[in-house]
Amino acid sequence: MAFDVNTNSLEQYWLPFTRNQDFKKDPRIITKASGVYMTDHKGGTVIDGSSGLFCSPAGHCHPKIIEAVHQVMQDLTYVAPFGTAHPLSFALAEQISRLLPENFNHVFFVNSGSEAIDTALKMVMAYHSSMGENRSRFVSRERAYHGVNIGGVSLAGLVNNRKTFQSVMPNVAMMRHTWDADELMVRGQPQRGVELADDLQRMCDTYGGETIAACFVEPVAGSTGILAPPVDYLERLREICDANGILLVFDEVITGFGRIGGKFAADVFGVTPDIMTIAKALTNGSIPMGAVATSDHVHDVISDKSAPGAIEFFHGYTYSGHPAACAAGLAALSIYEDDGLYDRAAEMSPYFLDSVFQLKDHPMVKDIRGIGMAAGVELHDKGGQAQIDLFWNGMHVKFTGNTGILAPMFISEESHIDEMMEKLTKTLDGLV
Template identity: 55%
Template sequence: MNQPAESPVLALPDMQHQWLPFTPNREFKADPQLFARAKDQFYFDLAGRPVLDAGSGLFTTPAGHCRDEIAEAVHRQLQELDFTPGFLRAHPKSFELARRIAGLLPEGLDRVFFVNSGSEAVDTAMKMCLAYHRARGEAGRTVFVSRERAYHGVNFGGVALSGMVNNRRAFGGTVHGVSHMRATWQEATRFQIGQPDQGAELADDLIAAIRVHGAENIAACVVEPIAGSTGVLVPPRGYLERLRDICTAHGILLVFDEVICGFGRTGEAFAAQSFGVTPDLITMAKAITNGAVPMAAVAAARFIHDTVMEAAPEGAIEFFHGYTWSAHPVACAAALASLDLYERDGLFARARALSPVFLEAVASLRDLPLVTDIRGYGMIAGIDLASDGKPGRRGQLLQKKLYDNGLHLKTTGDCAILAPQFIFSEAHIARMTEILRSTIASLA
């Protein structure tokens, strides 16, 4: 494994003014864990100590950190065109990027709307569903169906869809009209790597929602192909296919939230292709720019786009929605450079080839006494730890110790979530597994 270069020691900054997201701020500022720089597979703390990035940042950076190709593209763009409004104006790179993304998507999903975050993408997709049904004379379709243990961002629409209780407690009662199916995790599926054989019938929860609300009132079913932030819940065999069939039979749109899965995480460009199921809309973000610049998008089936366009009067704004930063020139430049990297280095194929090594390494941790379940698919896996009596406390302690021991990943509650960069070698995976094993063992 290549040894990272040394970096200078930096002073601790004044931290009193920033309010950190999804962080116990008082605890963090009493014992801060900061990154000063990054390169390839590593972060570096203020003292220059390397920390192996087994989370691809936050599922964002599969091609490795601080890639020169992306930095140079951003630099050129800032000198050429730093900003242009996206309302009644545009710039060429946005159209080129939309074309490139359409070429990666399942056939027919080739109309791309740019936003700035996964949360915005989800809310935008919800509006697209409502606009489509309204355009075809079914404005009564306003109910959305999602799942328990789902995460769809932090805007009000996404919070309403989400099924993770801590994301809903404070703000989940603002948007109504969402029904939740059961999550796909089952006791019988413990320690199954890949798609579980049991559980396809859970898709029939959508039939139950139809019985309650009436199909004529349901706009869309919104699911993550792999429920990522909740702990990597891989769909049972046949589950997504059943959802697709039910949606088609009842005129309900199917939305895949691929903010985490998109751009190679499952071994194909999108999880829709890995699982062989084509939805009507796909949300994407994170790896679209390899994490370099905030950006996201929604891909809609052509029939959705065309229906909305054709229903609007001539000269009217067909879809009354957008953001100041939509298709920002610098974000487009970063995304185009990222797509070039993914293609030139064959990173999706590399992820596919590395996946068995990664999943086998993670599965080897099942003998640890604190480990209660391991799940995974492609280049993402979740490891559940037994609670110490207060949910989430052990996961928080694991996070801190892993930083001290030189490994970065994401935790949700008492689950450690691994999403290595596609440029990892087998040596990086071995080191990741070694640090995980010793750190989890120390918690016992």
């Protein structure tokens, strides 16, 4: 689709997480995409180094997803999800459950990762209410990102996300983050840092474990720049939660569907939470959708202990389980399995990480962290300028502060990784 910035107004659209005044002086507009490449409004080719926002491991505009959505829209454009349903919602929930830990057989559909987190918060509250427990405190972590709705912002450990809105849920305590300034350039899990999980035990000792409802963690902290958990860290959190009756919630919005070397982080690290949030790659980024999956125990407590005749979980969204989104999700999951993309991601990871860590001695680079098909390249400064310069050098990378987050599509060839590294190196050289 053509777009002329000289004849089309840029004033009405308020871009998210963007300094709009600067953007409108130098707009970066995508008009077409296919596979690993996008086209900007000037006709330039841009390789996608972050799978959009970690959404599209199978590549942009996959024909099987387009066809699946087209077909369902011939019969269903909308079904009200309160009290009615459609066949694809059941089919997708079943397919998701097959990918999850053995006792995860219940899926609640939402429209984004942010909605998934706020839904998980309400599930936690409903669970403890059903158990007759008065738990009102939540534990999260510094440098965490859990979306932008009120609950997620309250759980966030990124200062800029919290500072305007943080007073809404003041009953959130923060564990320390796991980045170690004395252990840089870590590939995979850090060997040091398991003791940081004892922050949760300290909070149990301080506030009383019986007051803490849940501990929310990203198994790999994504938006802050790829922080893998120290060895045995997640296992220790699980132990503390079990000992104190605390629910453990994994935010797998980024890590889900193959990003770090297995279908989900719960598989990779061998730790099973009580609740999982998923989104992004669920539909390969084609249509907004997220989900919250729960263990049978959590679901059954909420369901079985509800008042007779009452709605078990009084929550939902107008577009929960939308037919087009379900069709996209079913097609995406089929592609991941049929095309062997989970295995391909694991096989491509060594080449990708070898390539990224070649930047470790670059004068602009402060630190690199990487696991699976995700890496954070932290610069000493100029992160904002690096993101813009990269785009005009033909590469999209999502930056948080001074950290560029590389997350190639699973369909990438070694030549695509090489191209990304060439463009990234050229851009960093220009910033020295």
